[in-house]
Amino acid sequence: MKQLVLQLTGEGGALAGVPYHLVAALAMLVFGAIVVFVFVLPVAGVTSWLERRVWARIQSRVGPNRVGPQGFLQWLADGIKNMLKEDIIPTAADRVLFSIAPYLVVIGFVATFAVIPFSSTLVIADLNIGVLYITAVTGLVVVGVLMAGWASNNKWSLLGGIRSAAQIVSYEIPAGLSIFPIVLLTGTLSMQGIIQAQGWAPWHWFLFHSPFTFAAFFIFFVAALAEGNRTPFDLPEAESELVAGFCTEYSGMRYLLFFLAEWGNLYVIGAVVTTLFLGGWQIPHVTDNPVLLAVLQFGVFFLKSYFWVFIAMWVRATLPRVRVDQLMSLCWKYMVPIALVNLVGTAIWMTVVPARVDRLVQIAMTLAGVAVLVRFFLRVRFQLRRAKLRAVDYYYSPII
Amino acid sequence: MSLGGYDVEVQRPGGLATEEMTLNMGPQHPSTHGVLRFIVKADGEVMREAIPDVGYLHRSIEKIAEKVGYHGFMPYTDRVDYVAAMPCNQGWAMVSEKLAGIEVPRRAEYCRVIACELNRIASHLLSVGSMGMDIGAYTPFTHALREREYINDLLEDLCGARLTFNYMRIGGVAWDLPPEWVPKAVAFLDRFEPLIDEYNALISYNKIYVERLANVAVITAEEAIDYNLVGPNLRGSGVKFDVRKDLPYSVYPEFEFDVPIGSGEVGTVGDCFDRYMVRINEMKESCRILRQALAGVPEGSVLAKVPRKFKPPAGDAYVRVESARGDMGWYCVSDGSEYPHRVKIRTGSFTATSIIDKVSRGLMLADLIAVVASFDLVAPEIDR
Amino acid sequence: MYFDFANVLVFLLLGLGLSGMMLGLGRLLRPSNPLAPKLDTYECGEPPTGSAWINFNIRFYLVALIFVIFDVEIAFMYPVVAVFRDWLLSGRGLYALAELLLFIGVLAIGLVYVWVKRDLEWVKQLPAEQPTDLSRAA
Secondary structure, eight states: HHHHHHHHHHHHHHHHHHSSSHHHHHHHHHHHHOOOOOOOHHHHHHHHHHHHHHHHHHHHHSSSSSGGGGGHHHHHHHHHHHTTTTOOOTTTTTTTHHHHHHHHHHHHHHHGGOOOOOOOOOOOOOTHHHHHHHHHHTTTHHHHHEEEHHHHHHHHHHHHHHHHHHHHHHHHHHHHHHHHHHHHHHHHHHHHHHHTTTTTGGGGGGGGGGGHHHHHHHEEEEHHHHTTTTSOOOGGOHHHHHHHHHGEEEEEEEEHHHHHHHHHHHHHHHHHHHHSSSTTTOOOOOOOHHHHHHHHHHHHHHHHHHHHHHHHHHHHOOOOOOHHHHHHHHHIIHHHHHHHHHHHHHHHHHHHHHHHHHHHHHHHHHHHHHHHHHHHHHHHHHHHHHHHHHHHHHHSSOOO | OOOOOOOOOOOOSSOOOOOOOOEEESSSSSSSSSEEEEEEEEEETTTEEEEEEEOOOOOOOOHHHHHHHHHTTTHHHHHHHHTTTHHHHHHHHHHHHHTTOOOOHHHHHHHHHHHHHHHHHHHHHHHHHHHHHHHHHOHHHHHHHHHHHHHHHHHHHSOOOOOSSOEEEEEEEEOOOTHHHHHHHHHHHHHHHHHHHIIIIIIOOOOOHHHHHTSSSSSOOOHHHHOOOOOOHHHHTTTTHHHHHOOTTGGGGGGGOOOOOOOOSOOOOTHHHHHHHHHHHHHHHHHHHHHHHHHHOOOOOOOOOOOOSSSSSSSSEEEEETTTEEEEEEEEOOSSSSSSEEEEEEEEHHHHHHHHHHHHHHHHHHHHHHHHHHOOOOOHHHHH | OOHHHHHHHHHHHHHHHHHHHHHHHHHHOOOOOOTTTTSSSTTSSSSSOOOOOOOOOOOHHHHHHHHHHHHHHHHHHHHHHHHHHHHHHHOOHHHHHHHHHHHHHHHHHHHHHHHHHHOOOOSSHHHOOOOOOEEEGO
């Protein structure tokens, strides 16, 4: 983008003579707006629709299927509906804080997209502290949630907000510590740098680099789910306990903004996981055409990150919710110590283990990962086969 | 303590003062299972007390009985416990028959048992499903409700209604088993029985689920008896008492079935998990009873001759039936007229509310939900 | 690099603008019909008992405190882990490793201390059992 701006304002460019800073600012705004409106909003919206469909499938229901083909436009309908809803601010609430809380949450999630590397070229800002930036800027969400919970002057909101604060800040520790092994391996905090240090093949991914990174991956994913307030850690908005948690008093668009951020964050989780552990946009060398390359890389990155979004949906449909004390002890008594061990282990690994053994371990880890997957599929297949048998036996034709 | 040679007294506040928060949980709360209210005093997330406040659903059903007569009261009994309406039907029918000394045809008794047991499975399915939902797992709820729909289909074939059945009559049942209904019901059982195991695999032994339920709100057998718990709540505490077995009525003595009790398999006997597991196991036992009953339905009529102007002789009668929520007592005083003089219904949910405050002290707010769900409270049954 | 940081700033503004736009557009479209019962605080259908703005349980504060300590240490560790590889390649790996271990060791001791002090428990002690006082129900 910088090159483009330089070209435009340089000698013989279309905008020669216009101040460089003005053009640069305009370019940033245009590109940013494109990313936000063409990618971020639809992804968050479609995720909401897809989650409901996936959920419905798992729960043997149908799910939203009326608006558009297969209900694909449900998210637009929901958005319009919520936009037309009255915005209620309770008289007992702190008006100012109540109003600005959704802004903080949305900023905290939109801003992360600035550093997500969709391909080797498609990245808005390749910060040299990209990873740190992401962990920092997602912290805005907790401020927003806590603010919403406190400002509502509602006991359910307060409990939800404070739970959320305690939960998100606690899980930032294992998440942060699980990023360190990767940073140790690459020696850079840039998202692009981390991806470039990996390869397209699974055995080049940091996931399978050593047992420590393998463990770090799971710690990071679980902690990221907790930070995203996803089941089994959806205590802040635990419907059956706290009514709607921190957003109990919210209605209409303000309410929707919280959920826009939640679903958007789901994708961010997937993208960060893909970047750190799964080789990001790396593809084998197939073409030199820059446009085609960008498209392919973007596709690979998107699929990989969306896979984890799907996993998060799956987990949400499967697991019950932990209790707040269990949540805390899981974080501090299991994940933080394991993450510390991972960090130390990776550092020692790098110092001690020679490169040749490293390669062998990577292959072995990949095979172990494949074995786990195969075992998992065999189990699932077993269940599927049983389900089918029974369906035939049954008198009624199954509804779904 | 000494400071620069001078003795100073350090003033320390007696710990940072935190206020107790008074929370109204209910009546409009997603998981109080109807319009039930708890006044919770909480210190942070820990409950100091949780006092149930009942009466939001009071419809004076017992009083209505005095105005509508014996036959006319039958549809109202459905509303006592709409989740398991069949045992309520049966209770009212039995108490009226006992007053008037009516003999019920055997085929009708079989129909009653079949309907009641199907209804018991449906009720327990709702209970265990909403237990999962209250703990935060939504999938088991929909899976349980899917099976419950099949039962509703069966019961709809039987009596035309899916929730408030109004199936039984004084002296028998309203309708005979429809043709081809028995194989249908057996087909359902064939499908359903393995699904209980699948349900266990799906959620019951899930690590988080067990952690949330095991050792929570432990009720010893003595406490359970002292607080007058009945049904699965009592059996969850390890007391083997089932009205169907110990004070047999209808044709239950003819069937072979076990009375599952809480074993403390993942925690202590009498915790939430045991109460939950008793319901799961009771569904299996109900399937056993159903299989025997469906295989042996005798021929004959399903309704004894009962005058339209039903006037039982003066006197009183008390019957106990095992509803899905346990020992349900029906007491009726007749003054010899067409209308009952007094009716009193004793329900399991109502007595279960009395122990909630005791067991929930010192638990987390989230545990209250689990406790309420584990008692399988149905708000209309509490208030009637 | 300034270009990139300016970009990030633009994104923060875009986030603000996005929510502002959605709420602003809604403001033009949505009805506004505030009524006193509608603006009441929700407490499950009952009139709220007191305010929610109270002195809250100290547990949350302790968690926050532990978090701050750990998070600051993590912030300190970012530069260390970022240059670890360079040190390793330039042959000072063991030196860097020892420093890292020392630092994490201190951190781990802190964690163990908090653990032993039972400050990681959400409920430190259960309250003593009190007899049920149903007269307070009203």
